[in-house]
Amino acid sequence: MKLLDCPDIGKRPISEFDYLGEIRIPPSDADEATWADYVFNRDNAPGVLRERWYHRPTGRWFILERNTLTDEVVGLVDPADVRYKEPNYEVPA
Amino acid sequence: MNAYASTDMSNLSLSVRDDLCGYLLTGPESASALSAAGLPLPEAQLSAEEAGGALVARTGSDEYLAFLPKGQNAPACAWCFPRADRILAVQGEGWIELMAQLCQFDFRKMQPGDWLMASVAGVNCWLYREQSGNALLIGFDAGFDHYLSDVFNTLVSELGGKESTKGGAL
Incomplete structure (x- = not known):
């Protein structure tokens, strides 16, 4: 059984979680090439990633820092730290 | 072994x-509604307290689950929802x-x-x-x-x- 060691609720079976992927800040006011790079490309290099996890029984969202090389959770991130201002999109006429 | x-x-x-009725209380008035109803108020999140046949669990910063004996009135709160x-x-x-x-x-x-x-x-x-x-x-x-x-x-x-x-x- 694989466990996820959540700094908030402790060790829980990985089957109780949904993985929502790496947190990435979208570029604002960027050209198309930058946006294409953001949408389609990933570094995919081992290291510490900030990832969203959802624990279904408690209904809680977590932002965890996880070392993808060692599969070790190294920290809990405050959502305020990954908040970003959404760009003002103009709807074309 | x-x-x-x-x-x-x-x-x-x-x-x-089936002698218990469940309620979800959420929002800034949830704690005061529980207190006004004479129900226990757990301090820590993901903890519970029981008193007088009622069980109250704190599931978030301002979210509680309350299970009351049948016949007892639900806490008076706009954001108090019955659960099944x-x-x-x-x-x-x-x-x-x-x-x-x-x-x-x-x-x-x-x-x-x-x-x-x-x-x-x-x-x-x-x-x-x-x-x-x-x-x-x-x-x-x-x-x-x-x-x-x-x-x-x-x-x-x-x-x-x-x-x-x-x-x-x-």
Whole structure:
């Protein structure tokens, strides 16, 4: 059984979680090439990633820092730290 | 070595707690509504307190689950919603072995008064170990009642216990 060691609720079976992927800040006011790079490309290099996890029984969202090389959770991130201002999109006429 | 080899399973029993009505309270007025109703107010998140036959669990910064005896008025709060939880109670020395077959949590750590939200037989459940009587309460969405009741009844029978009802439904 694989466990996820959540700094908030402790060790829980990985089957109780949904993985929502790496947190990435979208570029604002960027050209198309930058946006294409953001949408389609990933570094995919081992290291510490900030990832969203959802624990279904408690209904809680977590932002965890996880070392993808060692599969070790190294920290809990405050959502305020990954908040970003959404760009003002103009709807074309 | 099986840590539970010497456990006496003959007194394991399963009952339905349909004498409790559940409510979800959320929003900034939830704590004051509980206090005004004379209900306990757990301090820590993911903890629970019981008093006067009522059980209140804190599931978020301003979110609570309250289970009150039937007939007791719901807390007066605009954001107080009735829930339709099915609540089972497991009692007896073999409850840890029973739960070990259904949930990956280590129930040897669970003390009276502890609150837990975990997956039981694949269903999201809340679990509370009563202070008195030491029954383990297992609450879940009533839509899973047929499945989970069947699973629990089968396991209790296999482990040598007996099924019973409490609350006068039958």
